[in-house]
Amino acid sequence: MSDLHQITAKERSITASSFAEVLRRHRHAARLTLEQLAEVSGVSDRTLSDMERGRSKGPQHRTVTALADALHLADADRKQLVELAREGRLRDRWARPTGLCELPRSVDDFTGRAAGLAWISELLRAGDAPGAAGVGLITGSAGLGKTTLTVRAAHALRPDFPGGVFFLDLFGMSPQPLPVDEALGTLLRALGGADPQIPGDVAGRASLYRSLLRDRRVLIVLDNAASEEQVRPLLPAGGAGKALVTSRRLLAGLEGVRRLGLGPLPPPEATELLTGILKDRGASDEGSAVRQLAQLCGGLPLALRIAGNRLVSRPGWNAADLAARLTNEERRLDQLSAGDLKIATAFGLSYEQLADATRRLFRRLALVPGRDLDAALAAVVGGTSIEEAWDALDELVDLGLLQDNTSGRYRFHDLVRLFARDRLRQEESAAERDAFTAAMTSWLLRTATTAGRWFDPGYGDPGRAGPDAAALSSLEEADHWLRVNADNWLGALRHGASIGRFAAVLDCAESMDWFSDRWMHAPHWYEVFTLGAEAAAALGDQARQAAQLNMLAWVHLLPRDDPETTLRYTAQATDLATRSGATIQVALAQHHAGGALRRLGRLDEAIAAETRAAEIYKANGDIDRYCHSLGALGTCLRDAGHYAEALEQYLGLLALLNDDRSGTTPSVAALIRPIALARVGECLALLGHRAEAISKLTEAISLMEQGRLAFPQARSLETLAALLAEEDRTGESHHAYARAAEVYQAIGDAEASSRCRDLATAAP
Incomplete structure (x- = not known):
């Protein structure tokens, strides 16, 4: 045995390659491929390949015997092959393999992931506590840098593991992930085990592996895991050994592990990573172009590295050039390719x-x-x-x-x-894509139309719209569906218009009439009602076109605050409504015109317009819209300085809303009541009754919050805050301004939000 210690590195190499050469020579002589020899001998083709390449220097005796039998070797040839394998096993027994399962290098420009590094450090350093998990599982989609993060952490923690840090790729995304027995064999050899000591079965190997990890402070990095079944036998069972596992899969069935899910890098870190990759370029890149490029890469480290490598390898390019190429969605994936790195391949x-x-x-x-x-x-x-x-x-x-x-x-x-x-x-095929798109568009338009009709007091039972209504059994469900699916049904509306589905588009746009009052700050109403008006024009229906033009007048009156444009739309709507005999649309045009005239300071004209609208609504028995006009008339009176008359108007409106016999639809009453209450509060304040005004505004704000009426809620909070300040109730005033700032921020009014935030923090 001492002679074995005297074998030089060169001699060891010759001996190992001699075994490989002898095996390969005998296989060629037998005219067998690796696959054929594997089938005849029962030895896997992967193991045979390792032997012939010199990677497996000392196969087990029974393996060599099976090969000799399969090759029909004569006694001398059999003895030579067995002896060469024996010498390889003896070598492995007395000389621990070097470089097996060595940790990959860590990239120099690693950026971000501070929370992930801290999580891994805390996990592995706290792992000695009783009951603490010694296994960390890092998951996430392709390109997020799971391996890069884990390798970075393992290098940093190497001093904490004097027994070694070992890395094994489990080939989880391969059609043939690394078998458990081979994984265990590789790890056992890396830990110093010799082939004669390594059991042949998985259970035996796993048991030996766990016993080695129990008493040795080592870190095992298992990269790219395929499944729970592959990973379980490779995990330590407590003790000094620890493990980190990465996988694209969630591996939800693994027990006793702590989990870290990775997401894309936030924009500042993505920009920093790209900047770091580009730092040694001769060309200078504008910061804005690098930020745009990072944004187009979606915060994926792999995409950022590909983009950076492309620029580094092409000094004549700059970040703006590549960003321009990536802006084209049809070509973006093709452009995110650098050598053998391709985001689409991942x-x-x-x-x-x-x-x-x-x-x-x-x-x-x-x-x-x-x-x-x-x-x-x-x-x-x-x-x-x-x-x-x-x-x-x-x-x-x-x-x-x-x-x-x-x-x-x-x-x-x-x-x-x-x-x-x-x-x-x-x-x-294109035909299949068109069919899927048509089915989805129809379903989205039907469901959106059904949801919108829950808010229409004149429609009746929304369930009669079709089977899709079964999924929306209440007004609250309809409200939620329309909000969370806004991008989807709006996209369907656009597509429906583009392919000539005008009737469905118009039905959907019309159904949004009453719902739009509940969500008036939403940014898409102009497009919804423009598509509706165009659909009505295409269908040649002047009355319905007038209705959509009236909705566009509303969009410019309230959300957009553009009264001049409102008046242009009401003039068009009045003309079409008059020619088609749509009396209600004439009244609605008068109502919107009254609002626009009020904002332009033409108060006498505004009062006259709102009065005409109210008269038409009342004559036609449209109590719901009559209530709207009464409220608007009160606002005109208030702005004209007739505070007492305005207050009387609002109190009369509230009495009508609270009268169960008035015929007002409950949902409409619930919508108008908080706004009318707020107007009562404003009039009381203008008449010098601040305490009563504060009470009414507080009640109105509570109802607005319940009804999700964000726009009037924000305005009422700001009014309330000012009244509280006048009453020297500074703390309450600051709180009301802060709430107003939050609501304004939520509806996208940054200027009003900033104004209220400043007032919330102002010194008394």
Whole structure:
């Protein structure tokens, strides 16, 4: 045995390669391929390949015997092969392998992920506490830098593991992930085990492996895990050994591990990473162009590295040039390619793991117009039941191809959506894509129309709109669906208009009449009612066109605060309504014109217009719109300085709203009541009754919050805050201003939000 210690490195290399050469010579003489010899001998082709390449220097005796039998070796040849294998095993026994499972290098320009590094450090350094987990699982979709983060942390923590830090790629995205027995064998050899000491079965290897990890302070990094079954035997069972596992899958079945889910880098860190990659370039890149490039990469470290490498390798380019190329969505994935790094390839590995039905749904989800969706829409797009859609969505989330949240909605990363769209073009015909899009558009328009009609007091039972109403059984559900799916149904409205589905588009736009009052700060009403007006014109229906023009007048009166444009729309609406005999639309045009005239300071004209509107509504028995006109008339009186008359008008309106026999629709009363209460408060304040005014405004604000009437709520909070300040109730005033700032911020009025925030912090 001492002679073995005297073997030089050169001699060891010759001996190892001699075994490989002898085995290869005998296989060639037998005219067998690796696969054929594997089939005859029962030894895996991977193991045979390792032997012939010199990677497996000392195979076990029974393995060599099986090979000798399969090759029909004569006694001398058999003895030589067995002896060479024996010498290799003896070498392995007395000389621990070097470089086996060595940790990859850490990139010099690593950026960000401070929270992730701290999480790993805390996990591994606190792991000695009784009951503490010694295993960390880092998950996330392709391109997020799971391996880079884990390798960075492992290098930093190497001094804490005197027994060594070992890295093993489990090939989880490969069609053939690393078998558990081979993984255990590799790790046992890296830990100093010799082949004669390594059991042949998985259970025996796992037991030996756990015993070695129990008493040795080592860190095992298991990269790219495929499944729970692959990982479980490779985890320490307590003691000094620790492990970090990375996987694109969530591996939800693993027990006793702590989990870290990675997301894209935030914009500042993404820009910093790209800047770091580009720091040694001769060319200078504008900061704004680098930020735009980082944004187009969606915060994915792999995409950022590809973009950076492309620029580094092409000194004549600058960041603005590449950003311009990436702006084209149709070409973005192709441009995110540098050498053997391709973002589409990374996504493709995950895609290939999916079942056929899930791949089909994944592709078709690229058709969804909005940024997120729910299982019901997924079922429509995929042409499946909702139960099948849930299963497929879970699979997509598990592989990181979709992101989910606690509200049951799913969304793509921008680059993954482009990949799904590319797969759709490659694997589905244009006719199939058109059919899926048409089915989705029809469903979205029907459902949005049904939801909108829940708020129309004149429509009756929304359930008569069709079977889709079954999913929206209350006004609250309809409100929620319209808000969270706004991008989707608006996208369907656009597509419907583009393909000539004018009747469906007009039905949907009309159904939004009353709902728009509840969500007046939403940014899309101009487009909704413009599409509605164009659809009505295409259908040649002047009365319905007048109604849509009146809605555009409303958009410019309240959300846009553009009274001159409002008057242009009301003039067009009045002309069409008069010619078509649509009396109610004439009244509505008068009502909107009154609001515009009031804002322009033409108060006598405004009072006259609102009075005419109220008279028409009353004569036609339209009590709901009559109430709207009464409220508007009160506002005109208030602005004209007739505070007592305005107060009387509002009190009369409240009495009408509170009278169950008035015929006012309950939902309309609930909408108008808080606004009327707020106006009562404003009039009381103008008449010098501040205490009563504060009480009424406080009550109105509470009702507005319940009804989600954000725009009037913000204005009433600001009015209340000013009154509280006049009463020297400074703390309450500051609190009201702060709440007003929050609501203004939520509806996108940054100027008003800033104004109220300053007043909230102003010294008394």
